[in-house]
Structures are given as structure tokens and as C-alpha cells.
Amino acid sequence: MSSPGEAEDDAKIITASxxxxxxxxxxFDRHAPHIQRYLARRLGSQxxxxxxxxxxxxxxxxxxxxxxxxxDARPWLYGIATNLVGQRRREEVREYRLRAAVxxxxxxxxxxxxxxxxxxxxxxxxxxxxxxxxxxxxxxxVLVLIAWEGLSYEEVAAALDxxxxxxxxxxxxxxxxxxxxxxxxxxxxxxxxSNHG
Amino acid sequence: MDExxxxxxxxxxxxxxxxxxxxxxxxxxxxxxxxxADREPATVHPFKRRKxxxxxGLTAVGLAAAITAAVALAPADNAVLPVPxxxxxxxxxxxxxxxxxxxxxxxxxxxxxxTKSQRANGLIDERWSSADGTRDSxxxxxxxxxxxxxxxxxxxxxxxxxxxDPKLIGTLADCTPFPxxxxxxxxxxxxxxxxxxxxxxxxxxxxxxxGKDVRYLLGDQYVRPDQRAALLEAVAKIPxxxxxxxxxxxxxxxxxxxxxxxxGGGRSEFVFDRETYQYLGTETEAVLAYAIVDNVRDRS
Numbered sequence: 001m002s003s004p005g006e007a008e009d010d011a012k013i014i015t016a017s018x019x020x021x022x023x024x025x026x027x028f029d030r031h032a033p034h035i036q037r038y039l040a041r042r043l044g045s046q047x048x049x050x051x052x053x054x055x056x057x058x059x060x061x062x063x064x065x066x067x068x069x070x071x072d073a074r075p076w077l078y079g080i081a082t083n084l085v086g087q088r089r090r091e092e093v094r095e096y097r098l099r100a101a102v103x104x105x106x107x108x109x110x111x112x113x114x115x116x117x118x119x120x121x122x123x124x125x126x127x128x129x130x131x132x133x134x135x136x137x138x139x140x141x142v143l144v145l146i147a148w149e150g151l152s153y154e155e156v157a158a159a160l161d162x163x164x165x166x167x168x169x170x171x172x173x174x175x176x177x178x179x180x181x182x183x184x185x186x187x188x189x190x191x192x193x194s195n196h197g
Numbered sequence: 198m199d200e201x202x203x204x205x206x207x208x209x210x211x212x213x214x215x216x217x218x219x220x221x222x223x224x225x226x227x228x229x230x231x232x233x234a235d236r237e238p239a240t241v242h243p244f245k246r247r248k249x250x251x252x253x254g255l256t257a258v259g260l261a262a263a264i265t266a267a268v269a270l271a272p273a274d275n276a277v278l279p280v281p282x283x284x285x286x287x288x289x290x291x292x293x294x295x296x297x298x299x300x301x302x303x304x305x306x307x308x309x310x311x312t313k314s315q316r317a318n319g320l321i322d323e324r325w326s327s328a329d330g331t332r333d334s335x336x337x338x339x340x341x342x343x344x345x346x347x348x349x350x351x352x353x354x355x356x357x358x359x360x361x362d363p364k365l366i367g368t369l370a371d372c373t374p375f376p377x378x379x380x381x382x383x384x385x386x387x388x389x390x391x392x393x394x395x396x397x398x399x400x401x402x403x404x405x406x407x408g409k410d411v412r413y414l415l416g417d418q419y420v421r422p423d424q425r426a427a428l429l430e431a432v433a434k435i436p437x438x439x440x441x442x443x444x445x446x447x448x449x450x451x452x453x454x455x456x457x458x459x460x461g462g463g464r465s466e467f468v469f470d471r472e473t474y475q476y477l478g479t480e481t482e483a484v485l486a487y488a489i490v491d492n493v494r495d496r497s
Contacts, residue, residue, distance in 0.1 A: 089336075
């Protein structure tokens, strides 16, 4: 079963919601899962549940300002969600560190080689958490929207309200910094593996 | 080494949430949408904008000093400083002057910054943030008594509270402390401009990023009066500022809004009390309390 709004693009629904506000629920149904998962990836699932709702309430309040030339509202929603993430930097870095600390569940009977792999994965996660925490907020926004959420350069530009050229330069800078953090620690990684292996 | 592939593997969760997980958020949205049809959509905007004045209308008494300061800020060789910018500068200078009158109560390392704020959905957040980042901080989010304990980071280690592997709970993990008070923040406008611009290529052009930093400093950090005044004076130097002379914040308080917009329609807005020029909050968060306390859960 599909509702009458299903076939319409987001811009038409948002425009229609100016007069028939309940139509906006269709925007939620289409995009909330991705927005909630994005927020969970950045802030952990508990905070994400709350902020996903807030993202759509803010979007609803701003719908009169939506530019109807964008037929897909998801980048716009990512932008609003990203602004909310920006208010919770502390929780974000904590989430990355926590994810690194949790690592993969240990298997007591596993072979030494698997232990080595696990240690490597754990150490790699710690490095990734460190690398992400070390990026400026603007660079990190661009990097995760592209790497995790699969947005195009143009979509990130629309989401963050920055020129495409800035998206490219931020992405390049962020990748370079992440690579530097990971490569600086190659030595540390191999030492840890040999100690455990 | 493909760092993008490694980053993708680091992204968790990988599954999309189900309908049940989103039911509560959807119900709140639907509740907000009901009954708003046939009304001006702006009435549900977090900032209820009755009138926008880009110039004029600044009737506050006692602004003479601020106006003088604003004029002094105009470049000598620029006789046509954009009017909205001049107006915003006046408000920000008044807010800076008001900040200097705030009590100067830098916290001891063992104290906490207590903040209470109201968000766009009407929910109230409370936070107790460790001044030096080594004590356990606490956040209470929303109306469901959700509490999040953030373990203090002592000597580079903090306790793991949540983990999929139960064996890790209670162990120590590497960490970086997040102090709620940074004594080293600049106390001059130029110093603060350099500080803000530092991570954005040395300019204030990245208004989105700068806006988030300013919001973080004004709301989530204890910033001493002279640092706060420097911060507001630094904001006055951001290009393209405008003034909403008549706004209401999320808590319904009347104020003056300082905003900047980027070409795509993005907007950062900060609201100040129209009488005292005290900082009230942003378009997504109204500051209700801001105090130094001795213990978590203390409110004054």
C-alpha cells in the first residue's frame, strides 16, 4: 500500500506541507532511518534517538525556507543533523574512543594468528578514533558524510552549505591527516602484533 | 592502506534502525504537524520572527559607548561600511560590555559547570561538566530522565562504562580530558579572532564552522567575562552579519538576534536579551541556567 505522497519528490511534499502540514511525516518515513543511523555513528545510539526526532522538528520548522530545486531532502536533513552533532563534540569523541575500546569480542579458543588479527583491528580502531578526534570539526563533517554516508561532493556541499571546492579541499586535508596518523603508527602496530603473536 | 575503507569499517552501527526504534520520534513530529496547517509556517520556527530590522530600531538606553566603539571598528578608508554589519556590531559591542559586568567566578579544577537548556522540541537538558575534565561529568537529556555519565579522564585513562564485551566494562581506556574551563582562552578581540580562525585556514570566512565554535564556547564552556567579551567582539568581525531586532528564543523570551546566512540558506543565530544584552542562546538551544557548582546534581 502506498500513500498518495509516495510518488512525489521531497520538494513537492515539503511545499505541499506548507498548507497540509501532516504531509511532512512522509519526509520522516523516507529519511529518518538514515539520519538516525548517521547520528548513532557519530554520537552513539542513545543520543541519536533523541536527536533524530529533533532533526525533523527543526526541519519541519524550517520547511518554508527549503529550496525546492533540491528534489531529495536527505542532504538538507544531514546538514541539520550535523549542526546538532556540532553541539555535542564531547559526546562525539567519547563515542569514537568507546567504539575503539570495545573492539571485537574475544574468542578464547582462537589461534594465535587470529589473536594477532584482533589486536591489529583493535589497535587500528584506536588509531582511527584518534585520527577522527584530531580533525577539525569541518573536516570531520565532510569526511564522515562521504566515507560513512556515501554522499556525493555536491550533496555534502548542499548539506553543509559550502562550495564544492571547499568539500574537496576539506576531504583531501582530512584524508591526509588520517593517513598520517595511521602510517605514523605502523611501527607500533607491528610491535603489538609480534608481542601477542 | 585505504583509509576510506578502514573508516567505513569503523562506522557502527551498519544496520538501519527499524520502524519501532523510530516510533517515538515520529509521534513527536506528527504531534507538531497537527494543527499547524493554514497558519504561517514561520510560527513554528524556533525563532518566532515578528519583524526584521536591519538598521535602526536600536532604542536601548546606554548604547552610546557601544555605538562609539562600533564606529571606531569601521575601517578608516571605508566610508560605506554595510549598514547591517554596523548594526550587528553595535549589538555585539553592547553584549560584550554586558559580559564584562558578569561575575568572574572561574571554577576550581574540582568544580563543575552546570548548564540547563531548552531545545527545539521543548525538552530540557541539564549538564554538569567537570572543570578540568578529570571528574565524572553528567548529562540529563530530555523528559525521560535519561542520564549519561561521562567518566573523568585522569592521567590519560578513563573507566569503560559501556561495551559490547562485558569483560571490558570497568577496565581503563585511553582518553583525552575535556575541561569545561580553558583558562588560556584569549582575552582580546584580536586574540580571539586568531583563536577562532586558527582551525579554518586563518580566516573567519567559514561561518558555519565558526558559528559552531562560538556556540560551544558560549553555551558549553565556562568563559570568563573578559574572554566572553573578547569572543563577542571577535564575532562582530565575521563578514555578513545581520540583526533580527525582534525575536523570541525557544523559551519565549524577547531578544535581539545576530545572524549570518550563507548563500545556500544556512543560518547561525545568537540571541541576546533586549534589555540587558545577556546571551540567551541559539536557534536550537535556549540557555536557562549557567553556573559553577561544587558537585554533580547541584544546581546553584
